[in-house]
Structure formats: C-alpha cells, structure tokens
Amino acid sequence: MPLHAVETNASELAAFVKDHFPERSFRPDRVIAESLYRSVNLHRLNPRAVNVKHILTAEEIRQHQQQHQDYLAIASQGVTGLAKRVVQAGFAVLLSDEHGITLDSRLPNQRDPYTQSGLIVGARWDEAVAGTNGIGTALAAEQAMTIHREEHFLTSNFRLSCSVAPIFDAQGLLRGCLNATSLNSDGPKEAQYLTLQLVIMYARMIENSHFRQRYRDCLTLAIKPRDDITDLANEQLLAVDESGRIIGANRAAFVAYDQVQHQALLGRRIDTLLPASVDELLSMTSGGARGVQMRALVDEALVDVGLRIPVGRVRPAQVITPPAKPAAPQHPQLDQLGGNDPLLQQGVRRIRKVLDKGIAVLITGETGTGKEAFARAIHQASARRSGPFVALNCAAIPESLIESELFGYRSGSFTGANKKGQKGKLELANGGTLFLDEIGDMPAHLQTRLLRVLAEREISPIGAEAPVALDVQVVSATHQDLAGMISAKHFREDLFYRLSGMTLHLPALRERSDREELIEQLLAAQPGAKGLRLDAEARARLLGYGWPGNIRQLLNSLRYAVALAEDGVIDRECLPAELQVAGVAPVAPVALLSNSLAEQLGGDEVRHLYATLRQYQWNITAAAQSFGISRSTLYRKMKKHGIVQPNEVF
C-alpha cells in the first residue's frame, strides 16, 4: 500500500502547485501533484538543487545486484525485449528495485548524455532523493505513469520523459519497476502514450515469468475473459495448492479481482471464483489437455480457463473422466461434522442452541481438525445463511495489513491507494458471519480495536467520516492455547470473553471414537474410490497412525491411496511414506503441533525444518503435508526461525 498520506483536497493541491511552481506551464494530474507536494513537504527537497544524484559505488552495486539476482535473472529478458523495441528510437531502458535503485540498463549507442542524466545502474531514483520522477513516483503510487519533462520535481531533470510501470510479485508485493526514458523529446506528453503501453506490457511479461518460475511445481490456472482474447496482458494466472486454495496470482488477477470484490485473493478457494473445484476442473479439461469455458462467479463474465499440471504430477485417471455436471462447491453440514463421536455430537447440539442468539463462538483444535469447516457449517445452519461468510486468517497476512483488511479505509486516506477506498472484512461481513481464523496471531493493538468494535457494534473505517453499524455473527478459531497466552499477557482476557460466548473444542482425529467410520466415509467420498477396499494392513495403519495433520492429512492420504490403488485394493504400498514405516504405533502426534518442535526432535527444530524443506525442494504444500500440518502453520514456524525460501528474495 502506498505509504505517504496527503490529506489535501483537489483545489488545495492545485493552489499548492500554482504557488510553488509559478514558472511552470503545466497542470499535473492528482498523482503527480501529490508527488510534488510530498517532494516539498515530506522530503523537503529544493527543485533547483543541482548535483543531487546518488550513485552507489561499484562494490555496493555488485552487492545489490547479488541480493536481487533472482529478480534480475527473470526480469532481464523483459528488459532486453523492451530495449529491442525502443533503444534505437533513443530511449534508455532501466530496471529498478522497489526502492528506486537501478539494477539493469540498456542505453542507446551515444551513451554519454544518458549516463550524465543518471540513467545508469546503481542510481537512486526514489522520491526522497530525486523528488517527482518516473521511477520514484510510479513506485510511491504503485501505478504506471509517464512523467514528462517539467513534471519532474528537479529542474535538472527537465530534459527527461519517463514512462514507467511497477512490477509486482505473485503475492501482490511491489518488487521494482521498468522504465523507458527519452531525452529532450519535443512532442507533448501524449506522444509518450504508446511507449507507456509497451512498458506496461513488458512489466506484465516479467510478472508472468516470475509467476511461472515460482509456481512451476504447482497446479496453475490461466483465466482469460472471453471478450478479450487478443489481450494477453489481461490473462489472469492463479496458483492453487492441493486443497484448491489460491497461493499466488499475477497482477492481472489481483487487479481484476480487486475491481469486483474488495477482498483478499490469496487464501480463497478456487471454487469461490469459478463454479468448479480443482478436481472438477481437472475432469472438465481432461487433466489440463484442453481449455473450458465457464461463467466466473465474481462478475458472471464468460471466461476461458486453462490448467497447467506440473510435470511428474499425474492425477489419477479416474478423475479425468468428465462428470455429468459440475457440482456446486460442497462444504460439510453441521450434523455431518459431528460424525458419530458422542462428544462432537454434543458440541453440535450446543451450537444449534446458541445459533441466531448473537453469541460469539470460539473453536479450538489442532490444525486440520475442521475449525473452518465448522465455521462455514455454523453460518449455513444460521438464519444468516444467505448473507456473506467472510474469513480472515490473522496469521496469513502481514501484520501491517491486518488493520486495513479488517477495518477498511475510505477514499483519499492514502495517496494512490484504491481510489474508491476498500471495505474491511468486518463491513463486508455485515449481515453474515465473520470468521477470524488463527485469532491467537492477532497483534496486540488490533485486539484492543477489535474489542471496542465488538462492544460498540459499530466500526470506523480509516478515513471515514461516520461510523458504520455492524451486525455480524463472529466465529473465531485457534490452535493455540489462549488461556496460556492470556497468562503470558499475549492475548487480552476481555477480548477472549467477548469471542468465547461459546467454546467448541474439536478433538484430534486420533482421539475420535468414530475414527474408523470416518475413514471409511471419507474414502468412499473420494473421486474414483468407487469399488475400492482397504486391505487389513492398510486399515490397521490408518487406524494406528497419529494423524498430526488430522482430517486434512487423512484426506490427502486417502486421495494419494486412491490414485495408487490397483485391482480394487488399497494395500500398505498405496499409503504415503509416513504411514508405511514399521509398526502401527502412532507417531508422536503432538510433536509437529507443539509450539516447539525442538522439544520433540532432540532440540533441533530448525535443522529438521530445513532438511524437510530441502527434501521437498521448498514446496511448502508438500513439506507441510509431510509434517501433517497446514501451510500457514509451517509458514509460522519458518517465520519464527527466520527461515526464508530461496526464491522468496525476488
């Protein structure tokens, strides 16, 4: 999110420009006027200053390029491609990092006038140094733009005309920008329009190749609007994990989705965007061999959907037979979730009693026990079922974004931020259910704000003039020991009481008395499982295993077993490696769920995490599955130990 607030309205900004730049004959648009305003009032720069260029030393450049080598390797193709088209026409092409430091360049043969203007590798172009300029302002505003001649803040940059597009990674984070600059161009700003379009196109290509590289081992989807078949730049790319959740997206997907629904894209299930689950898509596309046409759920647009399955990940043949009709996404209902376990069934009965009484429900349990499934089922069983179900995973989004995700903001509260403002999850959930997952990870200052909101039943989005009345059913969940966190002063006791009008504890799978029935039932529900049976040893292993990842791990293991089964039988050989180890004694199940793996693993949690991540080539989904924990739990553990994926440096 752009950082610098400018709380001036349009007429104040126009007056500011007139007062401070009386000699300039221009009428900058709002984004540029705001940047000029920041240059004066925030960065305290002097437009007539000379020799303000900051160039890194050769050693600093080497180190900087080293730090960004993955980004550079991916982006350099785009830089070369753009250069081929514009350098001969007198443009310098530059690639910068997210701080405006240039990392790569291609210059016309007559290099001197360009290098003398600072169009070289190692130059700092962030606004704080150079004031309004193409690179610095495109990064600050997070949008593509041309800064033409006297729109630059420094008079020493007046000969430049820069067309720049920001580059975002597959998590939607700003990574840098691509820039084409001409010197002394005589024409009007409009003459740069085509250059800007080319720069945007190449920036999109860089983003897409980053996406493909990053998710080469994952199932990916390409979604193209039907009425826009010629515009490749609008192709939306999504990467999904095994359970169908979106784990990465290209810029086109973030933009398209944000325009329709102001909700986080990452973490959503694919069947909330398209009318089919991953398995159904696999069937409909014959395992990715051909595209299909369908109506997107978010805006009902007709889209072409293509699937890419990573090499070596053949899906079971049974799945690739077209189903009669794509089914709507199914979530288990409350009674189904109660199974035949008396304690769970009692929990379901208690939930039914508190439904629609305005009582907040707190669900606790290990990872994969079905906390989110219960939250959805509670919503479905309530009178609010036709209202929205909105989930916020407090552990999966950066702390700095939780506040705006939760409370939203109104237009104008951040320079360059979404012009229309953005509704927060609380407001989006109005009339429905708000699911606060991993509530134990909510930062302390937001606990206080959330408490106030729940007490007052109204919210004040950032920048809003009046509060908004709130009518939501709150369901929260955690795998953490909130009582312990309260004693350690990491969680507010008063908030705990607000959230836990009723507490439901979900037993671990190994503790469920109906384990055997559940295994049979979930096996029968797997696509392609019809007619398959478990042999005695496979059954004993499934029953005796400790299931640290609970129902999620069981589902994954059953899918795996169905894919490997031969002659209608699932035997020991068909089970995942961790179930094949000698003996059927449960593995120490809590090991991977306790706050400290180290206690269970000879004090060497970090080494164990590293070894497993390397073994799975840093595929987080696969590594999490092997531990039997969710991806967010694994991410949390990595964060705790400062473990960063090698490709994360991009």
Ligand SMILES: Nc1ncnc2c1ncn2[C@@H]1O[C@H](COP(=O)(O)OP(=O)(O)OP(=O)(O)O)[C@@H](O)[C@H]1O
């Ligand atoms: N009783 C059940 N029957 C069928 N599927 C279930 C059942 N309970 C849970 N599931 C499925 O198991 C998977 C894991 O459940 P869910 O995501 O709700 O767990 P969770 O406790 O919220 O996990 P985490 O804490 O790791 O986020 C989901 O695919 C869910 O649909």
